[in-house]
Amino acid sequence: xxxxxxxxxxxSMAFPGVLANDDVSLDIKKGEVFALVGENGAGKSTxxxxxxxxxxxxxxxxxxxxxxxxxxDPKTAISMGVGMVHQHFMLVPSFTVAQNxxxxxxxxxxxxxxxxxxxxxxxxxxxxxxGLEVDPAEPVEELSVGLQQRVEILKTLYxxxxxxxLDEPTAVLTPQETDELFAVIRRVVxxxxxxxxxxxxxxxxxxxxxxxxxxMRKGALVGVRNTSDVDERTLAxxxxxxxxxxxxxxxxxxxxxxxxQVQNLTVxxxxxxxxxxxxxxxxxxxxxxxxxxxxxxxQSELIEAITGMRKIESxxxxxxxxxxxxxxxxxxxxxxLAHVPxxxxxxxxxxxxxxxxxxxxxxxxRPEFNRFRFHQRTSTIERYARELYEKFDIRGxxxxxxxxxxxxxxxxxxxxxxxxxxxxxxxxxxQPTRGVDVGAIEFIHSRIIARRNAGCAILLCSADLDxxxxxxxxxxxxxxxxxxxxxxxxxxxxxxxxxMTGARHDGKEAAS
Amino acid sequence: xxxxxxxYLGSLCISVLLAFAIGAVxxxxxxxxxxxxxGAMIDGAFSNARHVGDWLEYAMVLCLTGLACVLGSRVGIFxxxxxxxxxxxxxxxxxxxVWLTGLSAWIVIPAAAxxxxxxxxxxxLIPGWLKVKVKVNEVITTIMLNTIAASFCxxxxxxPWKNPNKNMVAATAQLDTRYxxxxxxxxxxxxxxxxxxxVITFLTWYIMQKTSVGYEMKLTGQNPRFAFFSGIKTxxxxxxxxxxxxxxxxxxxxxxxYGVEHLYRSSISNQxxxxxxxxxxxxxxxxxxxxxxxxxxxILKIGAQGMELSAGVxxxxxxxxxTVIIFFMAAESGIFASLRAGAMRRRARADIRRKGxxxxx
Numbered sequence: 001x002x003x004x005x006x007x008x009x010x011x012s013m014a015f016p017g018v019l020a021n022d023d024v025s026l027d028i029k030k031g032e033v034f035a036l037v038g039e040n041g042a043g044k045s046t047x048x049x050x051x052x053x054x055x056x057x058x059x060x061x062x063x064x065x066x067x068x069x070x071x072x073d074p075k076t077a078i079s080m081g082v083g084m085v086h087q088h089f090m091l092v093p094s095f096t097v098a099q100n101x102x103x104x105x106x107x108x109x110x111x112x113x114x115x116x117x118x119x120x121x122x123x124x125x126x127x128x129x130x131g132l133e134v135d136p137a138e139p140v141e142e143l144s145v146g147l148q149q150r151v152e153i154l155k156t157l158y159x160x161x162x163x164x165x166l167d168e169p170t171a172v173l174t175p176q177e178t179d180e181l182f183a184v185i186r187r188v189v190x191x192x193x194x195x196x197x198x199x200x201x202x203x204x205x206x207x208x209x210x211x212x213x214x215x216m217r218k219g220a221l222v223g224v225r226n227t228s229d230v231d232e233r234t235l236a237x238x239x240x241x242x243x244x245x246x247x248x249x250x251x252x253x254x255x256x257x258x259x260x261q262v263q264n265l266t267v268x269x270x271x272x273x274x275x276x277x278x279x280x281x282x283x284x285x286x287x288x289x290x291x292x293x294x295x296x297x298x299q300s301e302l303i304e305a306i307t308g309m310r311k312i313e314s315x316x317x318x319x320x321x322x323x324x325x326x327x328x329x330x331x332x333x334x335x336x337l338a339h340v341p342x343x344x345x346x347x348x349x350x351x352x353x354x355x356x357x358x359x360x361x362x363x364x365x366r367p368e369f370n371r372f373r374f375h376q377r378t379s380t381i382e383r384y385a386r387e388l389y390e391k392f393d394i395r396g397x398x399x400x401x402x403x404x405x406x407x408x409x410x411x412x413x414x415x416x417x418x419x420x421x422x423x424x425x426x427x428x429x430x431q432p433t434r435g436v437d438v439g440a441i442e443f444i445h446s447r448i449i450a451r452r453n454a455g456c457a458i459l460l461c462s463a464d465l466d467x468x469x470x471x472x473x474x475x476x477x478x479x480x481x482x483x484x485x486x487x488x489x490x491x492x493x494x495x496x497x498x499x500m501t502g503a504r505h506d507g508k509e510a511a512s
Numbered sequence: 513x514x515x516x517x518x519x520y521l522g523s524l525c526i527s528v529l530l531a532f533a534i535g536a537v538x539x540x541x542x543x544x545x546x547x548x549x550x551g552a553m554i555d556g557a558f559s560n561a562r563h564v565g566d567w568l569e570y571a572m573v574l575c576l577t578g579l580a581c582v583l584g585s586r587v588g589i590f591x592x593x594x595x596x597x598x599x600x601x602x603x604x605x606x607x608x609x610v611w612l613t614g615l616s617a618w619i620v621i622p623a624a625a626x627x628x629x630x631x632x633x634x635x636x637l638i639p640g641w642l643k644v645k646v647k648v649n650e651v652i653t654t655i656m657l658n659t660i661a662a663s664f665c666x667x668x669x670x671x672p673w674k675n676p677n678k679n680m681v682a683a684t685a686q687l688d689t690r691y692x693x694x695x696x697x698x699x700x701x702x703x704x705x706x707x708x709x710x711v712i713t714f715l716t717w718y719i720m721q722k723t724s725v726g727y728e729m730k731l732t733g734q735n736p737r738f739a740f741f742s743g744i745k746t747x748x749x750x751x752x753x754x755x756x757x758x759x760x761x762x763x764x765x766x767x768x769x770y771g772v773e774h775l776y777r778s779s780i781s782n783q784x785x786x787x788x789x790x791x792x793x794x795x796x797x798x799x800x801x802x803x804x805x806x807x808x809x810x811i812l813k814i815g816a817q818g819m820e821l822s823a824g825v826x827x828x829x830x831x832x833x834x835t836v837i838i839f840f841m842a843a844e845s846g847i848f849a850s851l852r853a854g855a856m857r858r859r860a861r862a863d864i865r866r867k868g869x870x871x872x873x
Contacts, residue, residue, distance in 0.1 A: 014857060058857070309741060330743030339741070347741050350734040361731060361742045364724045374723050 003030040004066070005163055005195040006051060011060035013046050013219075020046040021057070022219040028163075030065075033189055033196045035206040035227070038216035039239055039437035040408055044199045047216070048165050051197075052084040053077035064163070083156025084165040089148050093141035098123040100140055101155045126154055131187055145294065146177035153184070163195045164188070170205060174294055175465065175497035182209050201239075201438070202466075203232040217241055240439050249449045249470065256285030257321075259426050259457035260306070265315035267298070267305040267481075275301035277481035278315070283457045285425065288448070290472030291461040292496050298481035299461045300342060303430050306459070307339045308332040309347075319426055333362065335426075338419040342430035342461070344408075348415040351404030355396070356385035358403050359418050392417035393443055409440040416444055420451060427451055430461045445471060465493070520796065523848060527840035531833045538832060539825065549825045556818015557811045563818060565700025569772065571810035572709040573764055577788025578795065578802040579716045580760040585797045586720060587746075587753045588733040589643060593654025594761040594785035596661030597635045599778075601628035601762025603665045606769045606776040607673055609687045620691050625766055632762020633755040635661065640754030644747045650754075662778070669776055683777040693771040703771035712760065717799045729753060761785060790834065794841050809834065 006028040013021035021043045028034045036044045049055040051062060056072040063069065064080045077084075091100050098119040107118035123136035132150050140148060149169060156164055166185075170178045186209075188194045200206060206213050207227060214224045215238040223238055260283040269275035275298040283289045293299045304310035306317050308329040317324045319335045333339075341347040349358050360381055363369060369381050385399045394413045396406045403411055416432065429448060433441045448471055452458055462468050468475060475487045477499030485499035536546035557563055577594055584591035605628040612620045639657060642648040666682060669675075673684045693703035720726040732739040732746045740746045768780045791809055795801035816830035 307741075328743075328745070329741055330745060333743045341741060346735075347737050350731055350738050352734045353731065357727065357731070360727070361738075364727050370724050374725070376722060376724055376727065 004028070005030040005032075005064070006197075007063040008047070008050075009061040009063070011047065011050060011057045011062065013043070013050060013055055014058040019219050021050070023060070024216075024219075024221045025060075026214060026221055026224065028195060028197060029212075030195050031189060031193050032211040033185060033198065033209055035210035035213040036197060036199045036216065037201055037203065037206055037213060037235060037239060039201065039439075040435055041437070042216040042239070043219040044216050045167060046219075048084065048167065048197065048199060051077065051163075052082055052165060078159050078161070081160060081162040082165065083153075083159060083161025083163065085149065085152040085156065085167065085169060087168045087171060089152055091140045091148060091151060094139060096120075096137055096139050097134055097143070097151050097154075098136035100151055101126070101136075101158050103155075105159065122158070123154070126157055130154070130157060130184075130192065132184055144177070145172045146174070146180060149173070149177075149181065150184070157188075161194075163197070166196065166198045168199055168201075170200065170202060171463070172295060174500050175493050176501065178205070185209060203235050206235065207232060215239055236438060240437075249445060250453075251449060251473070252453050253286045253455065255287040255473070256455060258282045259285050259320055260289075260459055261316075261318035262302075262306065263316045263318075265302070265305060265317065266313040267301045267310055268313055269298075269301055274313075275481050276305065279478075279481065279483060280315075281476060281483065283426075283459050285457045286452060286455045287473045288452050288458045288460055288471050290468035290475040291459070291478055292465060292468050292475050292500055293461075293478035294500055295463060297478050297500075299478055300430070301481075302478070303339075303342070303428055303459070303461055306332075307337065307341075307428055333422075333424075336424045337426040337428065338422040338424040339428045340415055340419050340430060340432055342434070344411055344415050349403050349411060352402055355389065355394070355399040355401060355403055355406075355414060356382055358414050359385045359388050359399070361418060362422065388417045388421055392420075392447075407437075408435040409437045412436050412444070413440060416447060420447060425456060427456050427458045428461075429458060431463060432460070433462070433464065433467060441467075465496070469493075519848065520801075523841065523844040524794075527837050527844065530840055531836035534836050535829055535833045539829065544823070544825050549819055549823055549829070552819040552823035552825065553812070553815035555815075556822060557815035559818075561697050562700040563814050565697030565702035567807075567810040567814035568697075568706060569701035569703070570814060571806045572706050573768070573784050574788045574791050574806035574810055575713055575803055576709055576760055576764045576767075577785045578791040578806060579713060579799060580757040580764075580785075581789045581792040582795075582797045582799055582802055583716065583720070583753050583757045583760070585792070586726075586729045586733045587750045588736055589640065589650050589750055589754055591636065591639075591654060591754060591757045591761075592651050592789065593636060593639060593657045593661075594757070594789065595781065595783060596654070596658040597632035597758040597761035598765040598768075598781050598785050599665045600635050600661050600765070601632040601759075602765030602769045602780045603668055603673070603684065603776045604628055604631040604762070605766035606684050606687065607668075609691050609770070610673070610685045613688050617691050621770070624691075624770065625763060628762040628766035629759035630762075632765065633759035636754045636758020636761070637751065640751045643754075644750050665776065666778060669778075673776075675775065680775075684775050686775040687770065689774075691770065692774055693767075701772045703767075705767040705771040709767065712763070713803060716760075717803075720799055790838060794838060796841075 004027050008024055008026045011021050011024045012019065024047060036048070038044050046055060050057050050072070053072045053074045053076050061068055064082065067080065069076065069080065092103070098116070101123050102119045107115040107122065109115045120136045127134060127136065132154055134147055134150050134154070140151060143151065153164065169181060173181060185196050189196055198209065210227045212224060213227050213230065213235065215222050215235060217239060262279060262281050265276055265279045266274060267276040277298070279302065281289065291299050301310060305312050308324070308327050308331070312325055319332060319337050322335050324332045324335055345351060360369065365373065367373065369377055371377060382399065389399050392413050394410050394417065396410050403414055412432070419427070432444050432448065436444065448458065448460070460468065460471055469491050475491060475496060476483050477485045477496055479500060479502040484502060487496060532550070539546045539549050557567060577598070580594055581591055605624040608624045608627045609620055612623060635657065639650045639653040642653055643650040669682050669684050675683045675685050693705050696702045696704060696706070720729065728739065728744045728749060731742070732744060732749050736746050765780060769776060773780055787809070791805045792802055795805050812833065813830050816827040819825050820827040
C-alpha cells in the first residue's frame with residue numbers, strides 16, 4: 001500500500017509573469033485517492049499538466065513508479081501509465097463510444113482498415129472488466145454528460161492508465177451522477193489497484209471520496225493531510241490562508257410585487273431547436289428564484305430571451321409590469337433590469353478596455369458623465385470607477401489596466417460592480433461565481449443577498465447547486481426547456497437532482 | 513490614450529530603420545550609391561516649394577482616407593471599399609459643378625461637397641447594411657464594389673459625361689475656374705482643401721477619443737456582443753460609421769477634383785485609399801499615429817519621385833521601403849512577444865535557482 005506511484009521533486013513551473021508552481025514536492029501512493037484542492041489559479045491544474053506531460057517544468061523532477069520522466073509530452077506520460085480526464089471532454093461527438101475509446105490506437109484489418117467489430121469487442125471487454133456500464137455502439141453525442149465522462153475514463157483505461165487524473169470531474173454532473181462517479185472511482189481503486197488524483201474545489205467531495213488531500217495556495221503546496229484528520233473548515237482556511245467564516249446569510253423582508261413575469265415562453269437555440277418550451281415563471285420583489293438545471297437544458301436561452309439577447313418565438317416577458325417581449329437589451333435595461341451574464345469574457349466585458357471603461361458601460365450617456373450629453377467628463381468617470389473599485393473590493397493593478405490582464409475572480413467583480421450599481425429593481429444573475437476563488441465567492445454571495453434584502457427581484461442561474469441552495473428563496477428545476485418542479489426550503493438534494501434529470505415533482509416521468 | 517505607447521514607437525522606429533537599411537542594400541546591389549539616393553530623396557522632398565506643396569496635399573489624402581479606415585475598424589468593420597467611394601464622390605462632385613455652372617461658388621462648392629459625401633456614404637451603406645443585417649463579409653463586398661465603381665466612373669467619363677473636347681479621352685468636362693480651390697503654393701497640388709481636411713481630422717479624432725459616442729464605438733469594435741448586451745444600438749452604430757467613412761472618402765475625391773485635377777479622370781486616385789489603409793494598419797488604427805505617418809509616407813513618396821528625376825533611381829524603392837515597414841510591423845507583435853516571454857522565462861528560472869541556493873545555504 002505504501003508503494004509510491006508518483007513523486008514530484010521540487011517542481012517549479014514559471015509562466016511569463018507568474019510562478020504557477022513554486023517548489024512543490026509531493027508523493028502520491030499507489031492505490032489511493034488523492035484530492036488536490038485550492039483556489040483558482042493556485043496551480044493544481046498546472047501541476048497535473050506537468051504529470052500528464054503538457055507542461056515541461058521549469059525546474060524539478062517527476063518520477064512515475066520510480067522511473068524518472070525525462071520527456072514531457074502526453075505520449076510519454078500515457079506510455080508510463082498516466083491518464084487524464086480534462087474538464088472539457090475531448091471526444092468526437094458523432095463517433096460511437098467504441099470509436100472514441102480506440103481513437104489513435106485503432107484495431108485494424110490488414111493494417112489499413114478500421115476494424116469496428118474489434119473496437120466494439122475491446123470496449124465491451126473493458127466495460128465488463130471495470131464495471132463501467134455504457135453501450136459501445138452508441139454515438140457519444142447521444143450520451144448524457146455523466147456517461148461521456150465515463151467514456152473518457154474508459155479511454156484512459158484502454159491506453160493502459162494506472163494513474164488517473166480527474167480535473168474537476170463533478171463540475172458538470174448532477175448529484176446522482178456524482179455519486180455514480182464516486183462509486184466508479186472506489187471500484188477502480190479497490191479492485192484494480194489504480195491511483196486516482198482528483199482536482200476539485202468542492203470540499204465535501206474531498207471528504208467523501210479521498211484518502212489524502214493536498215492543499216495548494218499561490219503555486220505552493222501548503223499541506224498534505226489524511227482526509228480523516230481534517231474537516232471542511234480546516235481545508236478552506238488552508239486554501240485561502242486565513243480563517244474562513246462561513247457566515248449564515250441573513251435574509252430579511254417579505255416578497256413584494258411580481259417584477260419578472262414569463263408566460264408560455266418558447267425560444268430556439270443556435271441550431272434552431274426548441275430550447276425553452278412553453279415555460280412560465282415569476283419572480284417577486286425581494287425574492288431570489290434559483291434555476292437548477294444541468295447545462296444545456298435551456299437555462300442560458302431562457303435568460304437570453306428575458307434580457308433581449310435572443311429572439312422570442314412565442315410567449316411574453318414582463319419586467320416591472322411592462323411588456324418586454326422582443327425589445328432590445330437596451331430597452332429592457334431601461335425598464336429596470338440589470339444582468340450578470342453567464343460568460344463574462346464573451347458577453348460581460350471588453351477585455352481590451354480598461355477597468356474604468358468596463359465599469360462605465362451602460363452609464364456612459366448619463367448627464368453626470370458628459371458635458372452637453374457628448375463630451376466625456378474624464379475625471380468624474382475616473383473617480384466614479386475608483387469608487388466602485390473600492391466598494392466592490394476589486395483587487396488588481398488599479399483602474400487603468402485592461403480587464404483582460406486581471407484574474408477571473410476580479411473580472412467577475414468588475415461585472416458585478418457594474419451591474420449591481422444600476423440599483424435596478426430586477427437583477428438577472430447567471431453563474432455569478434464560475435471560476436471565482438473562495439474569498440470572492442463569499443463577497444459576491446453577500447452582495448446578492450444585500451440586493452435581495454433591498455427589495456430587488458433576482459433570477460439566479462448557476463451550475464453550482466450549493467450556490468443555488470444557499471441563495472434561493474425558491475428553486476425551480478429545468479429539464480429540456482420545461483420546468484419539472486418547484487421547491488421551497490428546506491431543499492432535498494436528491495429530490496432536486498431528480499427534477500434536473502426530468503422526473504417531475506409529482507413523481508411522473510417527464511416526456512421524452 | 514494619455515500615455516504614449518513606447519513599445520509601439522520603438523518597434524516603428526526600428527522597422528523604419530531596418531526598411532531603409534534593406535532599401536540601401538537593394539540600391540547598392542542595383543548599382544546605386546545608397547547615400548546619394550537617400551540624399552536625393554530628401555532633396556526631392558524639401559528643396560523645392562512645389563514639392564513641399566505636393567507632399568502636404570498627398571499627406572492630406574493619406575490622412576483622411578486613413579482615418580476613414582480607422583473609423584470603420586473602430587466599430588469592427590473593415591472598409592476596403594474606400595477607393596470606390598472616393599471615385600464616385602469625385603465624379604459626382606465634378607458633375608454637380610458642371611451642371612451648376614454659372615451659379616456662385618458659395619452654392620456650387622457646398623453642393624458638390626454634399627453630393628460627394630452622399631454618394632460615398634450611400635455606396636458604403638451597401639456593404640454596411642449587408643454586414644449588419646445578413647452577415648455578409650464586408651471585405652469581399654467592398655472589394656467587389658470597388659471594381660464596379662471604377663468601371664462605372666470610367667463609363668461616365670467616356671460616355672454620358674464625356675469632356676466636349678475630342679482630344680480628351682476618358683475625362684469629364686472641366687470645372688469653371690472660379691470653382692477651383694485656391695492654390696496655396698503655386699504650381700503645387702496644395703489647395704485650401706487642406707484647411708477643411710484639418711478640421712475634419714480634428715473632428716474625427718475628437719469624436720473617437722473624447723465623446724460618449726466614441727466610447728460606444730470603441731466598445732462595439734472590441735466586443736460587439738458585450739456592447740449589444742450593455743444596451744448600445746450596435747447595428748445602427750456600425751452602419752453609421754461605415755456611412756461616415758464612405759462620406760469621408762467621397763469628400764477626398766471632391767478635394768482631388770476641385771483642388772488638383774479640375775475634372776474627373778481615373779488619375780484622380782491612383783489606389784490612394786489603399787495607401788491610406790496601409791497607413792492606418794501600420795498605425796494600428798490609432799488616429800494620432802495616422803496623422804503623423806501620413807506626413808512620413810507622403811514625404812517618402814514625393815521624395816522618391818524627386819530622387820528618380822535627379823539621381824535616376826527608380827521610385828519603386830518607395831514601395832520597397834513601405835512594404836518592408838509593413839512586414840516588420842506585422843511581425844512586430846509576434847517577434848516582441850516571444851522576446852519578452854523568453855526574457856521572463858529566463859528571469860523566472862534565475863529566481864528559482866537563486867531561491868534554491870538560498871534555501872540550501
